[in-house]
Every structure is written in C-alpha cells, then in structure tokens.
Amino acid sequence: MTEREITEPVELCLPNGRLNPAAVGWARRPLVRPNLRGWGRAKRWEYWGVVTDRFCLGLVVSSLDYAGVCSLWVLDRETGRTWEREAVPPLGRGVAIPRGYGGVASVTSRALRLEVSDSALRATAPGVDVDLTVAQGAEVLGVVVPWSSRRFQYTVKDVSRPVGGSLRLDGTAYDVSGWAVLDHGRGKWPYAVTWNWAAGSGDGRGLTLGGKWTDGTGITENGLFVDGRLHKIGADLVWEYDRGDWLRPWRIRGDGVDATFTPFHEKVSRTNLGVVANETHQRFGHWSGWASADGERVELDGLVGWAEEARNRW
Numbered sequence: 418m419t420e421r422e423i424t425e426p427v428e429l430c431l432p433n434g435r436l437n438p439a440a441v442g443w444a445r446r447p448l449v450r451p452n453l454r455g456w457g458r459a460k461r462w463e464y465w466g467v468v469t470d471r472f473c474l475g476l477v478v479s480s481l482d483y484a485g486v487c488s489l490w491v492l493d494r495e496t497g498r499t500w501e502r503e504a505v506p507p508l509g510r511g512v513a514i515p516r517g518y519g520g521v522a523s524v525t526s527r528a529l530r531l532e533v534s535d536s537a538l539r540a541t542a543p544g545v546d547v548d549l550t551v552a553q554g555a556e557v558l559g560v561v562v563p564w565s566s567r568r569f570q571y572t573v574k575d576v577s578r579p580v581g582g583s584l585r586l587d588g589t590a591y592d593v594s595g596w597a598v599l600d601h602g603r604g605k606w607p608y609a610v611t612w613n614w615a616a617g618s619g620d621g622r623g624l625t626l627g628g629k630w631t632d633g634t635g636i637t638e639n640g641l642f643v644d645g646r647l648h649k650i651g652a653d654l655v656w657e658y659d660r661g662d663w664l665r666p667w668r669i670r671g672d673g674v675d676a677t678f679t680p681f682h683e684k685v686s687r688t689n690l691g692v693v694a695n696e697t698h699q700r701f702g703h704w705s706g707w708a709s710a711d712g713e714r715v716e717l718d719g720l721v722g723w724a725e726e727a728r729n730r731w
Contacts, residue, residue, distance in 0.1 A: 469595030555645025570604030577623030617720030
C-alpha cells in the first residue's frame with residue numbers, strides 16, 4: 418500500500434471532535450497532537466513492556482472513559498513466578514494521562530502506584546518495587562488509523578529502547594538491564610474489536626507488527642528499525658498461530674516480512690463484566706526470519722519481545 422508520510426505537526430481532531438483527514442498517515446516522530454474531546458468511546462493509554470535476561474514486565478496506565486484500567490505485571494523467567502497488581506478506579510479517578518506523547522502518566526491507589534514517562538518507569542505495589550531508567554531513543558512509528566470520521570486511533574510504537582535500573586521482589590533486589598517498548602495510544606474505538614500486535618528488540622534493530630484492527634484501512638503499524646532508522650512496511654500481513662496451543666511458533670508474513678516467533682511464556686488476561694469484556698493472550702519469546710529495510714533483507718534472529726491477540730468489547 419502507499420501510505421502518506423506526515424512530516425509536520427498536525428492535530429488529530431477537527432474542532433467538532435471528528436477525525437482530521439490531514440492526520441491520517443504515518444510519521445517518524447510523534448507529530449500528531451491527540452486533541453481528543455470529551456467522552457464518546459475515547460481511549461487513552463500508555464503501555465510499557467520490558468524484557469531482560471531474567472525478567473519480563475508490563476506497566477499500563479489507561480483511561481477508558483468509564484474506568485481507569487491500570488496494572489503492573491512481573492515474570493521471573495528463571496522460576497516462572499509472576500507478580501500482578503491491578504487498579505480499576507471508576508471514571509478514572511486517580512489516573513493522570515498526558516495529552517500527548519512524552520508526558521508523565523500515573524495512577525495512585527491503595528494497592529498500586531505507577532508513574533511512567535519517556536525517561537523513567539516507577540512502580541510500587543505489595544511485594545514489588547520498580548525503578549527503571551529508559552535511554553533516549555531515535556525514530557518511532559506513529560500512525561493514525563481511520564475506521565471513520567468518528568472512530569479512529571493514533572498510536573506511537575517506540576521499540577528497542579535500552580532500559581536499566583533496579584527491581585525489588587519480596588525484599589530481594591536485582592539490578593536489571595534490557596529492552597523497553599512503548600505503546601502510546603489515543604483514539605475513539607468501535608465497541609468490539611480484535612487486534613494482533615508484536616514487538617521485537619535487540620542491538621541495532623527493532624520491530625513492530627500489527628494486524629486485524631488495521632486491515633482494510635489503508636494504514637498499518639508495521640515497521641523495522643535499523644540503527645534507529647525506521648523503515649516503514651506498508652502491507653497487511655498474514656498472522657498464523659494456533660489458538661488451541663498458544664505456545665506453538667507463530668508465523669507473520671506478507672510483502673516485506675517473513676517472521677517466526679517462538680514463545681517461552683504465555684500471559685493471559687481476562688475480564689468479563691457483561692457489556693465490557695477482554696481476553697488477551699500475550700506470548701513472550703524470540704524472533705527469527707527476516708523483514709525488509711527498503712528492499713534489503715534484515716535478519717531478525719536475536720530479537721526478543723512478544724506477540725499477542727486481544728479481543729475487546731469496550
């Protein structure tokens with residue numbers, strides 16, 4: 418597909434709150450100003466995923482209009498033990514979401530304190546303390562996906578960011594270093610949606626691939642990063658995986674991509690409140706295969722990250 422590159426700052430919404438057609442496209446920098454107004458299926462979130470040699474972490478600060486949905490999750494890859502804490506304040510009370518990319522997002526509740534930004538990830542919960550510094554990155558992939566003038570999403574995928582600091586679990590302290598990935602999202606969503614998303618990080622390379630939710634919109638969230646430079650992949654991809662055995666290898670292929678993802682751990686999240694429900698299967702693992710950087714194949718071996726399927730009624 419031919420996707421338009423955005424090179425100048427632009428507002429996501431028109432004065433009436435509908436999608437600004439000039440914002441539709443992709444960018445190497447966070448150039449879109451997400452000026453969402455009011456309620457009406459608005460979703461705002463900051464998700465940080467971290468993978469180190471021993472630990473995997475997920476930190477979420479989000480506001481979904483009717484509630485804040487925030488969480489901290491830690492996996493010890495050596496023992497298989499996990500720590501998970503969640504805060505779901507009604508109407509998002511106690512949740513602070515920055516208007517745009519790069520600000521501080523936070524939540525404060527009795528069981529969980531989270532504060533995430535472009536440079537630091539901090540969290541405190543029973544048995545868990547996180548204090549990580551995120552190194553400055555280079556280019557990102559920002560895209561605006563249009564379903565209609567009333568339903569649209571702006572996302573920034575910032576992958577392969579070096580991260581390091583301290584992690585304390587049940588009183589035991591660890592010095593950690595690895596890779597961090599940010600999913601920055603602002604938009605107005607349909608009620609029911611399914612998506613795939615995958616990310617990989619490693620020395621001098623990074624990968625973000627998406628599917629289902631962008632299919633047919635003319636925009637993708639697919640990109641390969643080489644030495645900090647984004648190479649946009651403008652094709653809808655085929656995702657092949659076994660929903661009966663989530664830990665079998667996945668294959669993601671299409672024009673410019675033939676990647677295999679081999680999981681080592683599955684994280685399952687489910688909520689069912691009737692009208693509102695979610696089921697997410699996120700696998701952490703290793704990448705192999707290749708992706709194209711402007712026609713040149715780049716090997717993906719050695720990248721680490723995740724791939725997921727999420728089904729939402731929200």
